[in-house]
Amino acid sequence: MTDSATSTQSPALFQAQRLQEIASLAIEHGRVEVADLAKRFDVTTETIRRDLSELQKRRLVRRVHGGATPWETGGFEPLLSVRDDQHDDEKRRVAAAALHELPDTGAVIIDSGSTAGRFVEFIPVETKLRFVTNSLLIARSLSERTDADVIVIGGKVRKNTFAMVDSQAIEAVEPLRVDTVFMSADAATASSGLTTPYREEAAWKRAIIRSARRVVMLLDHSKFEHEHFVRFADWSDVDVLVTNTETDPAQIASIEAGGTTVVLA
Structure with a gap:
């Protein structure tokens, strides 16, 4: 340039x-x-x-x-607007494939994140599901794109992600019981599980896992290249991993061996 x-x-x-x-x-x-x-x-x-x-x-x-x-190498994460530009094609493939995991009825939680934002773009306008999210951006997108009921979990807004992950958000989501949660991680490995730089973020993610009967993890291949400070889940907590075909086959094989279903996009 x-x-x-x-x-x-x-x-x-x-x-x-x-x-x-x-x-x-x-x-x-x-x-x-x-x-x-x-x-x-x-x-x-x-x-x-x-x-x-x-x-x-x-x-x-x-x-x-x-x-x-x-x-982020010091334990922090970049703004969502920057992460949003990374691996866009892979994220869209993952998001499109994850649509098949969406239940026909009931309620689902959609966590914040750039891949989740892509996922929302594929949800049919006529869906009658009830959506719960901690993300202001996802709540707006769902409200604009679909006829569904959208519930926003309250709390203090994190400026990096425009999402709520504090104790107030956790208290609000803990009583809920939903069919499926769609979520992501800042980093993942077959051996160490799923990680994030923030303790607060990890606590939120543990809470939404407990609230769901089924956990669908959306991760593009770049998430498997490193680890972060706080582990929030093991692969035994994840029912379905949706990732792209560029993800390391050895990582995929190890995750599948532990009982998690892997969907390649």
Whole structure:
């Protein structure tokens, strides 16, 4: 990308696009270098350093000598708007395949997350299910796209995800009994189970697992490349894993051996 290619855009718009791409590159590669970014975007190294400072303020990257690393490597997660751009094709395949796990009647919980957001896009308009979610974005999408009843779990909104996962949200969901929960994880391995950077998030996820008769986990292959700080579930807690065909076959075989049904998209 060059300045000439973006001459019709305002400087502010170009910077916003550059910031988003830098954050995405940091997540994808684990580290970005100032010199490489300056060359990539055809801007000065001083401009890139200012960009990295701005991204650090937003808790998207951590500045290191000569570049930056993802903020999440320190146990934090990026904004949903950044995660939303990652592995979009794989997430859509997973979401479409997960639709077959949707019950015909009753109530379901849909957890927050970018893959869950894709899943909602595939739910038929005429569905008569009752949906429970802790995500403001998913609640809005369900309300706009379907005729279903939508129940929003209250609590303090997390700015990174626009979802509620605090003690108030957990208290609200604990009495509920639903047919199926559709959820995700920040990271997963066959040996260590499902993990997230946050204790609060882990407590919420445990609560919705307890509330459901059936647990469907939506994970694209990138989630199987690392672990996070807090484990919230073992594979024995998961009835169905929906993932894409790029996921490591050895991981899939081990998960299936434990009794979890694996659906490949």
